[in-house]
Each structure stands twice: as C-alpha cells, then as structure tokens.
Amino acid sequence: MFNEFPETIEIDLRTRVNDAISWLLDNFGGLFDFIAAVIRTVLLNLEDAITWLPWPLVLGLIALLAWTATRSPLNTVVLTGLMVMIGMFGYYDLAMITLAIIIAAVLISFIIGLPIGILAAQSDKADAVIRPLLDGAQTMPAFVYLIPALMFFGLGRVPAVIATVTYAVPPLIRLTNLGIRTVTQSAIEAATAYGATPRQILRDVQLPLALPTIMAGVNQTTMMALAMVVIASMIGAEGLGQEVLLAINRIDPGRGFEAGLCIVALAVIIDRITQGFADQYKESIS
Amino acid sequence: MADENAVLLECRKVSKLFNDEGNTQQVLKAIRDGVGKDEIQEKLGTVVGVREASFKVHRGEFFVIMGLSGSGKSTLIRTLIRLIEPTDGEIIIDGEDITKLSEDGMRKVRRNKVAMVFQHYGLLPHKTVLENAEYGLKTRGISWKERREKAQGAIDRVGLSGWESYRPSALSGGMQQRVGLARALSHDPDILLMDEPFSGLDPIVRRQMQQEFGRLQNEEDLTTILVTHDLDEALMLGDRIAIMRDGEIIQIATPDQLVTNPADDYVASFVEGASPARFMVARSVMSDDPLTARDGDSAESAVEMMRERKIWSTFIVDGGNKVQGVMSWETIQRLAQSGGTLHLGTGVRKPVTCDSETPIDELFPLVLNTRHPVAVVDDRGTLQGMITKNMLLEALAHDIDYDEEDPESKPDLVASEVETSNQPSNEVTSV
Numbered sequence: 200m201f202n203e204f205p206e207t208i209e210i211d212l213r214t215r216v217n218d219a220i221s222w223l224l225d226n227f228g229g230l231f232d233f234i235a236a237v238i239r240t241v242l243l244n245l246e247d248a249i250t251w252l253p254w255p256l257v258l259g260l261i262a263l264l265a266w267t268a269t270r271s272p273l274n275t276v277v278l279t280g281l282m283v284m285i286g287m288f289g290y291y292d293l294a295m296i297t298l299a300i301i302i303a304a305v306l307i308s309f310i311i312g313l314p315i316g317i318l319a320a321q322s323d324k325a326d327a328v329i330r331p332l333l334d335g336a337q338t339m340p341a342f343v344y345l346i347p348a349l350m351f352f353g354l355g356r357v358p359a360v361i362a363t364v365t366y367a368v369p370p371l372i373r374l375t376n377l378g379i380r381t382v383t384q385s386a387i388e389a390a391t392a393y394g395a396t397p398r399q400i401l402r403d404v405q406l407p408l409a410l411p412t413i414m415a416g417v418n419q420t421t422m423m424a425l426a427m428v429v430i431a432s433m434i435g436a437e438g439l440g441q442e443v444l445l446a447i448n449r450i451d452p453g454r455g456f457e458a459g460l461c462i463v464a465l466a467v468i469i470d471r472i473t474q475g476f477a478d479q480y481k482e483s484i485s
Numbered sequence: 486m487a488d489e490n491a492v493l494l495e496c497r498k499v500s501k502l503f504n505d506e507g508n509t510q511q512v513l514k515a516i517r518d519g520v521g522k523d524e525i526q527e528k529l530g531t532v533v534g535v536r537e538a539s540f541k542v543h544r545g546e547f548f549v550i551m552g553l554s555g556s557g558k559s560t561l562i563r564t565l566i567r568l569i570e571p572t573d574g575e576i577i578i579d580g581e582d583i584t585k586l587s588e589d590g591m592r593k594v595r596r597n598k599v600a601m602v603f604q605h606y607g608l609l610p611h612k613t614v615l616e617n618a619e620y621g622l623k624t625r626g627i628s629w630k631e632r633r634e635k636a637q638g639a640i641d642r643v644g645l646s647g648w649e650s651y652r653p654s655a656l657s658g659g660m661q662q663r664v665g666l667a668r669a670l671s672h673d674p675d676i677l678l679m680d681e682p683f684s685g686l687d688p689i690v691r692r693q694m695q696q697e698f699g700r701l702q703n704e705e706d707l708t709t710i711l712v713t714h715d716l717d718e719a720l721m722l723g724d725r726i727a728i729m730r731d732g733e734i735i736q737i738a739t740p741d742q743l744v745t746n747p748a749d750d751y752v753a754s755f756v757e758g759a760s761p762a763r764f765m766v767a768r769s770v771m772s773d774d775p776l777t778a779r780d781g782d783s784a785e786s787a788v789e790m791m792r793e794r795k796i797w798s799t800f801i802v803d804g805g806n807k808v809q810g811v812m813s814w815e816t817i818q819r820l821a822q823s824g825g826t827l828h829l830g831t832g833v834r835k836p837v838t839c840d841s842e843t844p845i846d847e848l849f850p851l852v853l854n855t856r857h858p859v860a861v862v863d864d865r866g867t868l869q870g871m872i873t874k875n876m877l878l879e880a881l882a883h884d885i886d887y888d889e890e891d892p893e894s895k896p897d898l899v900a901s902e903v904e905t906s907n908q909p910s911n912e913v914t915s916v
C-alpha cells in the first residue's frame with residue numbers, strides 16, 4: 200500500500216505560482232513595462248555605442264586598459280590578441296553585442312546589488328533574510344531563471360538581461376556584505392571618535408575599504424553574467440550565446456567550438472582587466 | 486582661559502560590563518557589595534571591564550591612566566566619549582552629563598570638544614596624510630579651504646611637512662602616529678584622549694615622541710588623558726596618575742606621591758623601578774611643622790624649642806603665618822642671655838624661599854646657599870613648611886638601598902647637620 204504516495208496530501212504549488220504570476224501581471228503590468236523600457240533603452244544605447252566604435256579603436260582601447268590595469272607587456276599583448284582572435288573567427292559583431300548585454304547586466308546588478316549588500320552589512324536582521332535567499336538562488340539551476348523572465352517580459356534581449364541579472368547578482372551582494380563587515384574596526388572607531396555620522400562612515404570608511412572585495416564581487420558577477428548569456432540565448436538574447444545554441448541545434452561541433460572559444464576569450468579579457476584594477480587599488484590602500 | 490582649576494571632565498562611578506545580557510542589575514549590585522572581578526566572572530559569567538571609576542580632570546591638566554594589560558584602561562578611556570557605552574555611572578564633560586545625550590548630541594561633543602589618538606593609529610589607509618589630518622574638520626563640515634589650512638598647520642607642528650600627499654602605508658609607525666596626532670591637533674579639542682599612543686614605537690622614537698608631545702602639550706594648552714603602561718612615560722608627562730587594577734582605580738596621585746607613598750603593594754610593585762628622588766618636589770621633602778616664633782616672643786622659649794628639635798634657626802612670622810624673617814641660633818641665644826624678646830631688627834635675615842612644587846634639583850642650590858632652612862611658602866607668603874639640608878639628604882637616602890644588616894653603613898645625618906649649621910658662614914641671602 201506504500202507503493203503509491205497518497206494523492207490526498209499532495210500540495211499543488213504550481214498552480215499557485217502560476218496564479219501569482221498572472222496576478223502580478225494583471226495588477227503590475229505597467230511596472231513591468233516600465234522596467235522593460237528602461238532596460239531596453241540602456242541596452243540599445245550601449246549596443247549603439249559599442250558597435251559604432253571602429254574596431255581598431257576597440258583594440259586600442261583594450262590594449263590601453265590591459266596596460267593600465269596590469270602594467271605587463273605580456274598581458275597587454277595576450278589580451279589584445281584574444282580580441283583579434285575573436286575577429287578572425289568572424290565573431291567580432293556578435294561579441295560586441297554580447298559585451299553590450301553583459302555591461303548592461305553588470306551595471307544593473309551593481310545598481311541593485313550594492314544597496315542590498317550595504318543593507319545586509321548594516322542590519323543583522325536584513326542579513327538573516329537575505330542570506331538564505333542568496334543561498335537558494337545560487338543552488339537553483341540557471342535555466343529556472345528563464346521562466347519568470349519569459350513570463351513577465353516575453354522573448355528578447357530584455358528578459359535575457361533580467362535573467363542574467365537575477366543569476367549574476369548574488370556574489371556581488373554577498374561580497375559587498377562581506378567587504379563592509381570586514382572593514383577594520385579601528386578605522387570605523389576613529390571616524391566615530393571624530394564625530395562622523397553613519398552615512399559619513401559608510402562613504403568615507405566602509406565603502407572605500409570594502410572596495411577591493413566589492414570589485415571581486417563585480418568580477419564574479421561579470422563571469423556569471425557571461426555564463427548566463429549563453430543560456431539566456433534560449434529566450435532570445437543575441438550574440439555569441441546564440442551561436443552556441445545554433446551549433447547545438449544543427450549538430451555543428453566546429454561552429455560551437457569557435458563560438459565557445461570566443462566566449463572564453465571575452466571572459467579572460469574582462470577578468471584580467473577588472474582584476475588588475477582591483478589589485479592596484481588594493482595595493483594602494485594597504 | 487576661563488578658570489584654571491575648573492573641572493573639565495568628571496567620571497562618577499562609571500562601570501562597564503561585558504556579557505551582561507539579562508543580569509546587569511544583579512552584577513551592578515554585586516559590584517556595590519564589593520564582590521571581586523574573578524568571582525563575578527565565574528559565578529555570573531559577566532566580565533567587569535571598568536568598576537565604579539571616579540575621577541576629575543581639571544582644565545589644563547595632564548591625567549594619566551596606568552595599569553597592567555587587561556586592567557580596563559582602554560575600556561575606560563573609550564567610555565569617556567562613548568565609543569564603548571558605559572553600563573552605569575555618569576560622565577560629565579564641561580558640565581554636561583554625556584551619558585544622557587542622544588546620538589546626535591554625542592556627535593556634537595565628539596566634533597567640538599574631544600579628539601582621540603589611538604594605539605594602532607586608526608588612520609584611514611585610502612586617504613593621504615593631509616586628508617587624514619583634516620578628517621575631524623571634515624565631519625564638522627568646515628570649508629575645504631579652512632580645513633586644508635588647519636590640517637597643514639597641524640602637520641607642520643608634528644614635523645611631517647612634505648609628506649602631505651603620501652598614503653599612511655608609505656610612512657613608518659612613528660610617522661603614522663604623528664599623523665594621528667596631527668588629526669587630533671587640527672581638531673582643536675578641549676580634551677585630548679590618548680590610548681597608548683607611543684607603545685607601538687621603538688624605544689628611541691618613543692622617547693623622542695614623548696618629549697615632543699610634552700612640548701606640544703604645554704604650547705597648545707591642552708587637557709590630556711593618557712593611557713599607558715609605561716611608568717617612565719606616566720611619571721614624565723603626568724600631573725596626576727590613576728592606577729587601575731581589575732577595572733578599578735586604586736590610587737590617584739601625583740607622580741611624587743605615587744612613588745613615595747604607594748597605596749598598596751600592587752601600586753608599589755608598579756613604581757618599584759622609579760627613582761623617587763627624580764620626582765620629588767619641595768612638598769614631599771619638607772617638614773610641615775617649621776620652627777616659628779612671633780615678633781615679641783621671649784627669646785628664652787625660642788632657644789628651648791631649637792634645642793629640643795635640634796634645628797638652629799627660627800622663622801619669624803606674623804599673625805597670619807606670613808614669613809617675616811629668619812633668625813639664627815647665635816642671635817637668639819644672645820638675646821636669651823640678656824633676657825630679651827625677639828623683634829624684627831638687627832640679626833633678622835630674609836629667608837630663602839621656594840614654593841611647594843619646586844622640584845628637587847632646583848632645591849639643591851637653594852638649600853646649599855643658606856645656613857638657615859629654606860622656607861616653603863605659598864603665593865601669599867604664608868609659611869607651609871621648611872627644608873633643611875638634613876631633610877633633603879634623608880629624602881635622598883630613602884632612595885638608596887642600605888645594607889639593612891649593617892647600621893653603620895647609614896650615615897649619621899643628624900650629627901652632620903649640627904656641625905654644618907654651627908659653622909660660621911658668609912651667608913648669601915636671597916629674596
């Protein structure tokens with residue numbers, strides 16, 4: 200008799216979630232439209248700007264950033280070379296589109312994640328609420344984020360950015376929280392002793408000293424965004440991810456390999472440059 | 486300055502407990518009942534950081550808090566501006582009980598009245614020396630131009646000119662502490678709080694900083710509270726020293742009182758290494774029962790007294806105990822033989838005087854240059870005590886370890902006194 204789980208105690212969560220989503224859509228449709236419009240504007244402008252740049256200028260820019268961030272001729276050559284490789288594979292345009300989506304996602308993640316991280320750092324109660332949510336979010340399969348994004352925003356780049364942000368923002372929140380909480384007590388005490396308000400302490404002491412950790416968070420968020428962009432191509436994000444998806448659908452391993460390599464190259468370029476700046480800053484304050 | 490002797494900061498039975506959730510009142514009662522720190526910690530699980538600390542610090546004073554590691558010095562100095570909230574008691578700064586102030590009120594006190602120098606400097610590592618030095622002014626909302634000016638002045642005073650645009654990490658420990666000092670000075674505080682500011686420095690730099698600081702303290706007209714466990718530092722800089730043990734203040738005294746008169750064995754062991762003579766002043770050497778007579782007293786009775794006390798001069802004082810002169814044994818004896826009385830006239834000399842805070846090294850020339858005792862007087866000329874050569878030597882003798890077994894090794898001071906004072910001399914008198 201225990202072969203069948205009794206139907207009488209089954210919980211029907213799925214209809215409730217669906218109901219909740221349609222209720223939200225019915226009642227807050229305007230809000231979602233507004234969010235979508237904002238993100239679309241940001242994204243389009245970014246894309247325009249990036250694709251407007253002539254490619255030699257982009258290469259020059261990458262070389263310049265790589266040099267100022269790492270101060271290493273080898274790194275500069277390798278990172279610029281990776282971009283050249285992307286171009287040689289014929290994926291320059293798609294890479295720029297992907298870059299635009301990533302920059303937009305990281306920007307939005309930063310705008311959302313930083314205040315939440317600060318809140319979690321300053322209130323143990325908020326931390327107690329936020330922490331399990333982040334834990335849950337990070338164990339959730341990335342695909343799951345596509346569903347609500349799709350439901351609320353339909354197909355296209357906007358839901359792709361939103362799914363990417365949802366997936367990529369937790370490390371930024373986590374590390375902002377950690378960074379602020381681990382700022383040396385002596386600096387905070389000194390500022391307090393000289394009559395600083397909590398806001399002044401945040402601005403003058405906690406944020407600047409947590410910055411290396413926050414930058415590590417931004418770095419992680421960027422890497423996760425890059426990973427998510429591939430998945431988000433399933434709901435219509437253009438760019439390198441779409442190439443991978445096409446390769447899978449058409450069983451074209453060569454094409455998928457090229458596109459995958461380009462994503463890795465992009466990841467390395469972004470990672471090295473942001474990490475380099477973070478290290479430099481860290482050096483200067485310790 | 487308004488009033489030299491005004492109390493600027495006062496602690497009234499300030500206590501600070503750690504881990505006192507739920508049993509604060511119980512622990513405070515145990516403290517009032519005199520239960521010891523260890524017992525409270527064992528039975529109630531509460532750490533007594535500071536225990537009913539009471540003291541007053543006057544305007545312009547240099548107050549030192551001393552004690553072993555863990556005795557609660559840092560906790561106490563931090564409660565003074567509520568960097569640590571006191572559990573009980575009152576802290577009065579400039580007539581205002583700051584324990585009752587709101588967050589905002591407390592910030593005003595921190596911005597306008599006090600500045601603190603920390604053991605581990607507490608500098609902001611991402612800001613330059615100049616930005617660190619001006620930080621207190623920045624929280625106060627002083628204009629950019631003014632705070633640059635003031636911070637620059639403070640940096641110059643602590644001898645860091647030329648380092649303005651460096652980050653603290655580029656500086657040595659001693660220089661970083663100067664930045665901390667510059668930040669405090671530019672803040673222009675009434676009260677300067679310092680928690681072991683020199684202890685992170687190597688001995689040579691430490692001495693140098695201490696001396697510089699002693700100079701600054703005089704120039705800047707500061708009221709200072711200094712925490713240290715360096716005895717020499719305490720004795721060199723402090724006007725008064727509070728000794729702490731287990732969170733409790735067990736003695737508050739001037740350096741010389743502390744050295745010559747420790748309250749108990751703990752304090753004694755603390756000041757053991759100090760040479761008392763270095764910190765003696767006239768007050769700690771003098772006899773507060775000087776030999777005096779009035780104009781018109783009988784010479785006969787004066788002679789009696791001098792014989793009795795084996796002191797061979799008498800001060801002549803008026804009704805208000807004001808010193809009018811000093812007469813030698815020979816003069817008075819001559820008067821006694823003719824059955825006369827003492828009177829101001831021939832044979833009455835002007836005594837050499839000093840005040841009660843005259844340090845011992847300044848006493849030597851005074852005492853040696855007169856055959857009479859030196860009169861210790863207050864600023865109105867009232868006689869407070871006298872110092873003979875004998876007393877000076879005895880005070881110093883206490884500072885020398887005699888071989889207790891051998892009484893012969895102790896010089897016979899009384900005998901030598903009689904001898905010297907009977908010698909005829911060409912007396913130098915001073916006013």
Ligand SMILES: Nc1ncnc2c1ncn2[C@@H]1O[C@H](COP(=O)(O)OP(=O)(O)OP(=O)(O)O)[C@@H](O)[C@H]1O
Nearest residue numbers: 503504532533534553554555556557558559560561
């Ligand atoms: N946050 C805290 N929680 C629990 N106990 C504390 C706390 N801070 C200090 N104490 C205790 O209070 C007592 C006094 O500490 P405090 O730091 O004031 O000593 P101190 O005299 O400054 O010592 P040191 O010379 O080592 O700096 C110690 O017993 C210490 O263990």
Ligand SMILES: [Mg+2]
Nearest residue numbers: 558559560680
């Ligand atoms: Mg301490």
